[in-house]
């Protein structure tokens with residue numbers, strides 16, 4: 205069997221047409237959607253992500269700005285910047301680019317963002333709403349995963365989903381969003397026993413571990429949809445958490461790295477920004 209490739213790159217490109225139309229609809233109502241990214245220090249990976257987000261905004265006609273604070277910025281100054289963006293009615297989305305330099309309190313910064321402008325969906329208010337299955341800003345990566353699965357026509361209702369990784373930004377929200385789609389979800393992590401025995405039961409397997417080629421072919425049920433969230437740099441190349449070549453021979457569907465979940469994450473950030481702008485304009 206050779207798995208069907210779930211191309212996040214292609215789906216994200218297709219979604220740009222309706223997204224650009226939404227920008228024009230908002231502009232017709234006198235609203236210019238705007239996203240502001242706050243970053244601190246000089247993390248090279250963060251710089252690439254921030255540039256990709258700015259380019260996506262540019263393609264759609266969303267205004268974007270990056271506030272680049274120094275590596276030594278104080279917590280007080282960071283919070284002052286966030287307060288300013290919260291109070292600015294021309295700003296609809298605020299994204300705190302993680303990781304922040306170690307001396308800064310990341311949780312306090314995320315908590316300071318107005319939940320209505322929290323386009324990353326990391327604020328406790330939005331996390332709580334997700335837990336309760338209520339509307340709210342959803343974290344972009346899990347949202348992108350669900351969109352990708354749905355666009356491929358993969359049945360979620362009643363499917364067995366296994367998520368490997370329990371981070372607050374990917375694993376846990378992915379498990380909650382799949383639960384909301386009526387999957388039966390098992391959340392695995394570094395203390396899980398007999399991992400392969402569990403993953404082999406998955407109709408949908410999400411790997412968010414951060415270990416290159418962690419998911420091997422013997423961990424995958426034949427025909428399963430395998431979603432590779434990992435971004436790992438090995439010998440200057442970006443690889444995922446899934447052993448792509450071997451797993452594609454077993455799985456029914458698989459996301460490539462790059463070109464899978466990554467572009468969908470950016471695309472969902474655009475959707476969240478447009479949603480925030482639309483809500484602010486009502």
Ligand code: NAD
Pocket residue numbers: 345368369370371372373374375392393394395396399412413414415433434435436465466467469
């Ligand atoms: P994290 O380090 O916060 O979490 C990793 C998780 O993996 C932990 O919950 C841990 O329990 C689990 N884990 C570690 N070793 C394990 C093992 N042996 N067995 C089972 N579980 C194990 O990472 P994260 O922020 O969730 O990111 C995961 C990966 O996804 C990283 O490679 C990251 O770069 C990537 N990522 C990609 C996107 C995207 O848009 N594609 C977005 C966010 C993160």
